[in-house]
Amino acid sequence: YWFFYHKGYKGMRYAFVHANMMRKLRLMILEASSKHTTQEYAGEERVAKLPRIQIIFDDGMTRGKVIIGNSIRHHKLLEDMNISSALGKYIVSEQYFSDDMNTYVYEFELAETDQLAFKNYKDFQLLCSKQENGTLFIDDRNRVPLHHTLIVGSTGSGKTYATYSLILQLLNFSTVPEIYFADPKCSALYVVGKSISCDKTAGSANEIVFLLQRFYEAMQKREQEAQEYLNNKLDSDFKDWGLQAHVLIIDEFSSFQSVVNTLDKFTRDRVNMYLTNIIQKGRQLGFFMWIIMQKSDSKILPTYLRDNLVFKVVLGQATDTTYQTAFEEYADLPKRNFQQGQGLYTFQGLTRQPKVCSFPTLKFDILKAVRTR
Ligand SMILES: Nc1ncnc2c1ncn2[C@@H]1O[C@H](COP(=O)(O)OP(=O)(O)OP(=O)(O)O)[C@@H](O)[C@H]1O
Numbered sequence: 602y603w604f605f606y607h608k609g610y611k612g613m614r615y616a617f618v619h620a621n622m623m624r625k626l627r628l629m630i631l632e633a634s635s636k637h638t639t640q641e642y643a644g645e646e647r648v649a650k651l652p653r654i655q656i657i658f659d660d661g662m663t664r665g666k667v668i669i670g671n672s673i674r675h676h677k678l679l680e681d682m683n684i685s686s687a688l689g690k691y692i693v694s695e696q697y698f699s700d701d702m703n704t705y706v707y708e709f710e711l712a713e714t715d716q717l718a719f720k721n722y723k724d725f726q727l728l729c730s731k732q733e734n735g736t737l738f739i740d741d742r743n744r745v746p747l748h749h750t751l752i753v754g755s756t757g758s759g760k761t762y763a764t765y766s767l768i769l770q771l772l773n774f775s776t777v778p779e780i781y782f783a784d785p786k787c788s789a790l791y792v793v794g795k796s797i798s799c800d801k802t803a804g805s806a807n808e809i810v811f812l813l814q815r816f817y818e819a820m821q822k823r824e825q826e827a828q829e830y831l832n833n834k835l836d837s838d839f840k841d842w843g844l845q846a847h848v849l850i851i852d853e854f855s856s857f858q859s860v861v862n863t864l865d866k867f868t869r870d871r872v873n874m875y876l877t878n879i880i881q882k883g884r885q886l887g888f889f890m891w892i893i894m895q896k897s898d899s900k901i902l903p904t905y906l907r908d909n910l911v912f913k914v915v916l917g918q919a920t921d922t923t924y925q926t927a928f929e930e931y932a933d934l935p936k937r938n939f940q941q942g943q944g945l946y947t948f949q950g951l952t953r954q955p956k957v958c959s960f961p962t963l964k965f966d967i968l969k970a971v972r973t974r
């Protein structure tokens with residue numbers, strides 16, 4: 602019986618992990634329900650009323666689902682319960698009620714993410730060639746479509762390197778996007794930008810304002826062209842029209858904003874107008890903004906802009922305030938000892954709650970890579 606109950610036919614390891622997890626989950630639910638319910642339920646009865654628990658692993662046992670039968674008695678309990686401690690090497694990545702509300706589902710995955718490491722650019726390109734066009738990979742498990750992006754993390758958390766890995770992927774798209782670079786610290790990204798798009802790389806605040814203006818004007822031009830396409834097909838976007846994407850990357854966004862704040866009101870208003878328009882209209886037209894900064898402070902990046910950055914990443918060890926401002930409120934963040942390039946992300950419409958991810962370790966010369974195109 603044990604053998605079949607724990608699916609021993611899928612292998613002994615499967616059965617043992619299954620059995621162990623099941624035991625811990627039952628204990629946990631028992632304990633939690635004794636806190637939730639009143640004394641009128643005697644011990645025996647409580648055991649009898651344990652909800653139905655199902656554990657399913659995927660083939661490689663890297664992720665799976667715990668499905669627990671829902672009932673009025675357990676409804677609130679299931680929502681509040683953090684089952685991660687019963688999952689051993691796994692952590693919960695998403696939790697939700699099934700559509701029919703009959704069960705509560707916890708999706709889990711192995712706690713250690715397999716951070717990809719590339720010793721040379723060839724291997725990186727090979728993985729790029731296996732992606733669906735227009736899609737960016739983060740690691741083995743996580744892929745996202747090109748979109749407005751926010752990357753947050755304290756200094757040294759690997760933001761710029763994460764950005765490199767995304768830029769290198771753009772360079773391997775079948776239609777390579779036009780990339781604009783703004784690096785107010787004139788550091789490494791500036792140099793990378795100069796070798797990719799020399800005339801679209803800016804360092805000083807004035808240059809960046811001008812770059813923003815050019816990006817905005819290019820978008821306006823496309824907006825006019827798009828009218829015709831849109832008349833033919835309402836919900837189409839730049840990909841359907843066979844047009845190239847444009848991506849504007851602003852690293853160290855807070856330094857840029859703090860310099861902008863010292864400029865005249867006319868310029869400040871213009872910058873705001875550009876940013877707002879690009880973020881609101883960009884997706885359909887294929888104009889995307891990637892903002893990189895240390896803290897997603899609402900004084901620097903207004904909430905209405907931040908909310909429209911669809912792909913959000915927080916790298917490294919971050920404060921609760923950083924998580925809150927980036928992701929709004931979430932009860933149980935899968936926080937861990939994040940190293941460089943590792944952290945949490947959300948993508949509106951794809952993730953229900955922040956997910957663990959790790960950007961690849963790049964052990965090759967980035968500058969050489971962008972030059973060998
Ligand atoms: N994915 C990675 N692959 C290889 N090295 C990395 C990676 N991420 C970070 N590093 C190393 O850590 C250093 C700091 O990373 P990075 O410059 O990306 O951090 P940052 O978040 O942009 O910091 P800052 O806010 O100071 O600009 C890099 O110079 C590099 O040596």
Ligand SMILES: [Mg+2]
Binds near residue numbers: 760761852
């Ligand atoms: Mg940086």
